[in-house]
Amino acid sequence: MAEGENENIIPINIEEEMRGAYIDYSMSVIVSRALPDVRDGMKPVHRRILFGMQELGVLHNKPYKKSARIVGEVLGKYHPHGDSAVYETMVRMAQDWSLRYPLVDPQGNFGSIDGDNAAAMRYTEARLKRIAEELLTDINKETVDFQLNFDDSLKEPVVLPAKIPALLLNGASGIAVGMATNMAPHQLGEVIDGTIAYIENNDITVEELMKHVIAPDFPTGGIIYGYNGVKSAYETGRGRVVMRGKATIETKDTGKEMIIINEIPYLVNKANMIEKTAQLIQEKKLEGISAIRDESDRRGMRIVYELKRDAIANVVLNNLYKQTQLQTSFSINNVALVKGRPYTLNLKELIVHYVNHRHEVVTRRTEYELREAEKRAHILQGYLIALDNLDEVISLIRNSRDPETARTGLMEKFELTEIQARAILDMRLQRLTGMEREKIQKEYEELMLLIEDLKDILEKKERRMEIIKTELSEIKERYNDERRTTIEHNAEDFSYEDMIPNEEVIITVSHQGYVKRTALKEYRTQGRGGVGSRGVSTKDDDYTEYLFSASTHNYLLIFTDKGKLFWLKTYAIPEGSKTSKGRPIQNLINIESDDKIRSIIQVTDLNDEDYIQNNFLVMVTKNGVIKKTTLEQYSRPRSNGIIALNIREDDQLLNVEFTHGDSHILIAAKSGRAIHFHESAVRPMGRTATGVKAITLSDDKDEVVGMVCVNREEATLLVVSEKGYGKRSAVEEYRITNRGGKGVKAMNVTDKTGSLVAIKSVIDSDDLMIINKSGIIIRTPVSGLRIMGRATQGVRLIKLNENDEISSVAKVEQVEEEIEEIQDNADENQNESNDSEKPKEE
Numbered sequence: 001m002a003e004g005e006n007e008n009i010i011p012i013n014i015e016e017e018m019r020g021a022y023i024d025y026s027m028s029v030i031v032s033r034a035l036p037d038v039r040d041g042m043k044p045v046h047r048r049i050l051f052g053m054q055e056l057g058v059l060h061n062k063p064y065k066k067s068a069r070i071v072g073e074v075l076g077k078y079h080p081h082g083d084s085a086v087y088e089t090m091v092r093m094a095q096d097w098s099l100r101y102p103l104v105d106p107q108g109n110f111g112s113i114d115g116d117n118a119a120a121m122r123y124t125e126a127r128l129k130r131i132a133e134e135l136l137t138d139i140n141k142e143t144v145d146f147q148l149n150f151d152d153s154l155k156e157p158v159v160l161p162a163k164i165p166a167l168l169l170n171g172a173s174g175i176a177v178g179m180a181t182n183m184a185p186h187q188l189g190e191v192i193d194g195t196i197a198y199i200e201n202n203d204i205t206v207e208e209l210m211k212h213v214i215a216p217d218f219p220t221g222g223i224i225y226g227y228n229g230v231k232s233a234y235e236t237g238r239g240r241v242v243m244r245g246k247a248t249i250e251t252k253d254t255g256k257e258m259i260i261i262n263e264i265p266y267l268v269n270k271a272n273m274i275e276k277t278a279q280l281i282q283e284k285k286l287e288g289i290s291a292i293r294d295e296s297d298r299r300g301m302r303i304v305y306e307l308k309r310d311a312i313a314n315v316v317l318n319n320l321y322k323q324t325q326l327q328t329s330f331s332i333n334n335v336a337l338v339k340g341r342p343y344t345l346n347l348k349e350l351i352v353h354y355v356n357h358r359h360e361v362v363t364r365r366t367e368y369e370l371r372e373a374e375k376r377a378h379i380l381q382g383y384l385i386a387l388d389n390l391d392e393v394i395s396l397i398r399n400s401r402d403p404e405t406a407r408t409g410l411m412e413k414f415e416l417t418e419i420q421a422r423a424i425l426d427m428r429l430q431r432l433t434g435m436e437r438e439k440i441q442k443e444y445e446e447l448m449l450l451i452e453d454l455k456d457i458l459e460k461k462e463r464r465m466e467i468i469k470t471e472l473s474e475i476k477e478r479y480n481d482e483r484r485t486t487i488e489h490n491a492e493d494f495s496y497e498d499m500i501p502n503e504e505v506i507i508t509v510s511h512q513g514y515v516k517r518t519a520l521k522e523y524r525t526q527g528r529g530g531v532g533s534r535g536v537s538t539k540d541d542d543y544t545e546y547l548f549s550a551s552t553h554n555y556l557l558i559f560t561d562k563g564k565l566f567w568l569k570t571y572a573i574p575e576g577s578k579t580s581k582g583r584p585i586q587n588l589i590n591i592e593s594d595d596k597i598r599s600i601i602q603v604t605d606l607n608d609e610d611y612i613q614n615n616f617l618v619m620v621t622k623n624g625v626i627k628k629t630t631l632e633q634y635s636r637p638r639s640n641g642i643i644a645l646n647i648r649e650d651d652q653l654l655n656v657e658f659t660h661g662d663s664h665i666l667i668a669a670k671s672g673r674a675i676h677f678h679e680s681a682v683r684p685m686g687r688t689a690t691g692v693k694a695i696t697l698s699d700d701k702d703e704v705v706g707m708v709c710v711n712r713e714e715a716t717l718l719v720v721s722e723k724g725y726g727k728r729s730a731v732e733e734y735r736i737t738n739r740g741g742k743g744v745k746a747m748n749v750t751d752k753t754g755s756l757v758a759i760k761s762v763i764d765s766d767d768l769m770i771i772n773k774s775g776i777i778i779r780t781p782v783s784g785l786r787i788m789g790r791a792t793q794g795v796r797l798i799k800l801n802e803n804d805e806i807s808s809v810a811k812v813e814q815v816e817e818e819i820e821e822i823q824d825n826a827d828e829n830q831n832e833s834n835d836s837e838k839p840k841e842e
Contacts, residue, residue, distance in 0.1 A: 026177035030342055034174035035181055038336040038343075038350065039357035040135060040160040041167025043174065045089050048078040050103065051157055053128050054136050064107045064125035071121050080150045083121070091118040094126060099170045100185035100219045101479070103132035113220070113264075113301075114271035131479055134163040141368045143361045161361045164475055165191050165354045167336060168213075179342055181335035184216030184233070184241065185266075189480040192472045198351045199465050206235050206348050213347060215241075216330070218485045221263035222246055225327070226490035233332035234347040245326040246486075249313045252306075256290075257313045259320070261303040263484075265328045270294070273325040274303060280323055288316040358468045363458065370454040373447050375419075380444040382420025383427065387437050389414060393424065500571045502553045507573060508582060509547075509597055516582030517573045520549060547769050547777070547810045550602045557634060559599040559619070560591060561652040563645035567637035570602070590640050599656035606635040616659045616684060619644070620667055620694055620707040623651040626739070627691030628659075628682040646690045655707045663709035666734060668719060668746050668759035670705050671698045675743030676734040679709065693740040706759040715761045716787055719747045720770075720797065722805045723754035727794030728762065728787045748793045758809040769810040770798050782811070 036043050042050070052074040058065045071086045079086055092098045094106035097113045108124035111117055118124060138161045146155040168191045171183040194212035198204050215230045223244040224230065233239030243265035250258045264270055274294055280286040288311030295302040307316055321327040334345045338353060345353070386393045396413060400406035403425060410421040430436060457463045505517040550556065550570045558566040566589040574583045585591055599619075605611055612632040619627045627645055634644065645653055657663075659679055668674040675695045682692065695704065708717065710731055717734065720726040727747065734744055747756055762768070764783040771777050778798050785795070798806065 030176040030179065031337065031340055034176035035179075035335060035337050035342055036167055036172040036174070036183075037159055038167060038338050038345065038353040040162035041165070041170065041172060041336075042135075042160060043172070045079055045081075045085065046093065046103075047160055048074050048156060049086065049090050049093065050128070050132055050135060050160065051139075052078060053104075053126075054133070054139075058127040060105060060128050060130040060133060062127060064105075064127045067108075067121040067124040067126050070126060077154055078149050078156050087118075087121045090126065097220050100217060100484075101129075101131055101164075101166075101169050101188065103129055103135070103170075105129045113269070115269040131164065134475060135160045135166060137161055137163050138361065138365050141365045143364045143368070159357070161365075162354075162357065163471060164188070164479075165195060165351070167354070168350055171216075172336070176342070179335055180333060182331055182333045183336070184330060184332050185218060186213060187217035187481075187483045189476050190214060190217070190483070192476045192480075194347075195351050195355060195472055196469050198348065199355060199469055204348070206346055209347055209351070210234055214483075215487050216332075216485065217483050218243065218266035218330075220266050220268075221484040221486075222265045224485055224487045227487060227493045229329075229332070230487075233334070237332075237334040237344040237346045237349075239332045241330045241332060242490075243328055243330055243485075244321060244488075247317055247320075247326075249317070256309060257307045257311070259305040259307065259313060259317055261305070261326065262301055264301070264303075265325065266330060268325045268328060270296070270301070270303070277305075277320070277324045277326075286316075286319055286323060287311070288319075355468065358471075359461075359464055362464050362467050366454050366457045366464070370451060370458070373451050373454065377444060377447045377451060378417070379420060379423045380440055380447065382416055382423050383431070383440050384444065385414050385416065385420070386410075386424045386427070387432070387440070390432065397425070500552055502551055504549050504551055505570065507548055507550050507556070507570070507600065508576075509585065509600070510582065513585040513591070513596055514582040515573055515585045515588065516576030516580060517550075517552075517570065518576060518578055547771055547808065548600065548602075551604075554602040554604055555606055555637075557601040557603060557617070557656075558585075558589060558591075558597055559601070559644055559653055559656045560595045561598050561647075562592070562595045563619075563643060563647040563653045564591075564595065564641045565634055565644035566591065566641040598653045601656055601658050603631065603658065606631075606637070614661065616661055616679075617644075618657045618659055618663075618665065618679070618682065618707070618709055619653060619691065620655050620704055621645075621647065621651045621691070622654045622703045623648070624667070624669075624693060624695040624697055624704050625651065625691040626665075626667070626682055626694035626707075627689060628679070628684050629687060629689075630684055631658075633687040643688055646688055648690070654704050657707060657709040659709045660711060663711040664731060664736075665694075665707065665709050666717060666731070666759065666761075667695050667707045667743070668705050668756055669695060669697055669702050669743070670755045671702045672745060672747045672749035672756050673698065673743040674717075674719075674734055674746035674759065675739075675741055676731075676736050677739045678736065681739040696740060696742045698742070705756050708759055708761040710761045712761075712763065714763050716763070717746075718758075718760045718762045718768075718782070718785070718809075719756055719794070720758040720760075720806060720809050721747060721749065721753040721755065721794070722757045723752065724796055724798045724800045724806060725753040725794040726785070726797040726809075727792055728782070728785045729790045730787060731761075733790040745790060750793065753793055754805070757806055760809060760811055762811055766811045768797070771807045771810070772798065772800060772804050773807045774801065774804050776804075 032044055034043070040047065053070055056065065056070060056073050058070065067087060067090065070090065071083050074086050075083055090104055091110050094102055094104035094110050096102050105127050106124065107126065109119035110124060139157060143161045145158045147158050148154070149156050167183065168186045169188055171185040173182045174180065190213045194209050197209065197212050210231070213234070215224050215227070223246055225242040225244045229239040229241040231239070233241065245261045245265055246263040248260045248262070250260055252258060264273065274292055277286065278292055281289050288308050289305050290308045291306040293304045293306070295304055305316070305320070307313060334350065335342050336345060336350070392413070393410065396409050397406045400409055406425060407418070407421045410416050410424060411418065416424070431440070457467070504520050506520055507515070507517050509515045552571045554570050556568045556570055558568060568589060572588065576582050585597060586593070601617065612635045613630060615631045616628050617631060617634065647653060661679060663679045664676065665679055665682070666674055666676045685691065697703065716728045716730055718726055718728050734746070737743065746759070747753065749755060762782045766782040768780050768782055769777060770780070780797070788794070800806070
């Protein structure tokens with residue numbers, strides 16, 4: 001081998017080269033072939049066909065030209081790919097069963113819904129539809145950027161001005177590399193109404209937009225069966241829409257019934273559908289059909305399924321929907337290019353990007369018109385100066401040796417610019433008549449008004465937005481038509497939840513795990529110190545442990561001793577009267593037999609990203625370990641529950657609180673001490689973390705009895721002892737210390753009071769629900785308890801029988817609604833009691 005022969009061979013790593021080449025290729029497919037631009041809804045090939053046709057002059061009011069001529073124009077100038085790529089794209093743009101609003105006006109055989117191919121391009125002709133010209137309007141007014149074509153010999157538009165929101169109107173489909181798009185077509189009037197609604201209120205929600213843009217509208221009509229897929233697609237950009245053909249049942253003179261199909265689902269090949277149906281009948285998979293005929297003609301579609309005498313039409317129709325393409329689904333995946341990058345977009349985002357594009361087009365068009373108007377006004381000024389000094393101008397021109405001298409002379413003598421001087425020299429003699437002078441003067445005055453108006457448009461955004469609205473309204477007036485696809489709601493659209501009123505209820509959970517929900521009005525309010533009314537029938541060794549108000553549509557997050565979490569909708573808890581026992585919780589959730597409920601938190605929504613990221617759950621164990629986690633970590637319900645907290649062997653979960661991230665945390669121990677620190681002292685941790693130390697307990701027998709997270713200024717702390725004593729103190733009474741300390745005295749614990757059993761944060765408008773171990777419930781207003789010092793013993797809240805103790809304390813918000821007077825004979829004191837209909841939402 002000769003020396004130096006390998007000098008130009010560069011060794012490369014094949015893996016890196018292939019990776020680089022494939023990424024380049026995939027980016028090219030994504031950006032330059034498969035995905036539409038969010039602004040004009042076009043892929044490059046569509047854009048080039050429309051622009052090429054306009055350049056060729058085949059407008060809607062001009063004669064048709066051969067398709068081969070159009071394809072040649074597009075290929076030779078803008079799209080250096082196969083001719084079939086361009087012709088097949090153009091054919092599809094002309095088919096009224098493929099596009100909701102066809103952009104090409106065809107002449108000749110352009111295929112059929114049965115899948116027949118179009119005739120060769122040398123036989124067919126085409127021109128632009130009028131609606132397609134709306135996409136190109138103002139393209140010559142510098143409204144959009146142009147780029148060089150493949151050989152740098154011409155310029156083509158990067159995007160079209162798009163006076164119509166074409167992406168929503170005709171949808172799009174394409175498979176790129178690593179992603180795909182499949183966008184549904186829509187009805188023009190609805191899309192324009194939605195766009196105008198957004199312009200009038202930029203904060204409009206997707207739900208409000210859906211009152212205008214109701215659902216996709218397919219060119220072949222049909223039925224959208226079920227609305228959940230549409231809702232999902234509009235809210236997230238992805239959703240599955242079920243489509244059905246439109247069927248009617250007719251009876252022949254002979255008495256036999258027929259199913260008539262007039263419309264089929266979008267993108268279904270009619271001939272294939274009939275063929276496959278016939279095959280199913282032959283294989284005896286479809287019963288009850290004796291014959292199939294395709295009676296479609298130029299007047300419309302008509303597929304006839306003749307039924308056997310004993311066949312039930314509705315049953316056969318449901319089988320057709322189930323087994324044939326008479327029912328198909330359209331998986332919406334709204335992926336489009338935004339500034340050259342692919343994004344999945346919801347309905348509002350699609351409209352926002354379109355409006356932003358139109359705003360830019362209107363701004364650039366106004367700037368162009370202003371430049372042109374100022375140029376013309378400048379020339380007219382020159383004409384008027386010349387006409388005012390006509391004799392001198394003529395004399396100067398006659399005495400000049402050549403045009404250059406005349407031009408220089410005019411510029412010097414009358415202080416004209418070069419442009420004005422050239423315009424005067426090019427002026428025809430007829431412009432010197434009196435009438436022509438008046439015309440010039442009038443044109444100049446009109447131009448000055450126009451310039452003022454254009455400057456005003458450029459200064460005020462609201463005027464530009466008004467122009468967009470006006471133009472859209474004109475488009476709607478010109479092209480609006482009837483919706484073709486109807487919507488039928490199915491059972492999935494009406495969830496069980498929709499049929500349940502969203503109301504407040506009391507949830508009761510017993511010590512042995514019996515649970516029920518009860519209407520709030522079954523409970524009464526009594527004065528402090530009453531003996532209460534019989535709350536629940538229990539076994540001797542069972543008593544009510546948890547009692548709280550909840551909304552029926554809320555999620556309940558149920559935490560157990562062992563640190564497990566289960567999810568349950570409030571309405572899924574069986575209803576029971578105040579005195580009924582309820583159902584075992586094991587019947588509702590998969591809780592282990594040796595585990596028991598420790599805390600129940602209600603949350604309103606597990607799908608709202610902002611809500612679940614900015615709210616927290618704070619947990620505390622009996623041994624004083626605390627952990628804080630974002631709600632997002634617990635937002636994916638699983639039927640078998642999950643581990644919410646890793647519990648040490650000799651410990652158990654005691655309490656869980658819902659916080660917004662800015663609460664004050666107070667944790668009380670059995671010994672009567674409480675610690676107070678800000679929530680920020682506990683950093684958020686992962687779902688399976690164990691937590692950190694919250695409080696140092698006084699001895700081995702001491703344990704945490706409760707935790708409150710306070711974020712209301714008016715809140716006070718209520719502590720309750722097991723022998724029925726309690727007191728309210730201001731939060732400020734508990735000085736802030738470091739997390740993990742011993743805390744300060746919360747109550748003067750004596751033999752008379754018994755150990756501390758509960759700590760609650762309360763305000764005057766709260767009611768207290770006190771439940772003792774024998775099942776007696778008393779409801780008393782917090783306002784009846786005065787605020788006292790931190791270290792005092794407190795006052796008696798409830799009279800207890802000998803050997804009875806308080807089991808749990810809950811709070812319920814009062815309602816200033818209908819108050820009923822109920823005489824309570826269970827106590828020698830006849831107390832007025834308020835019957836609460838429905839509490840305010842917590």
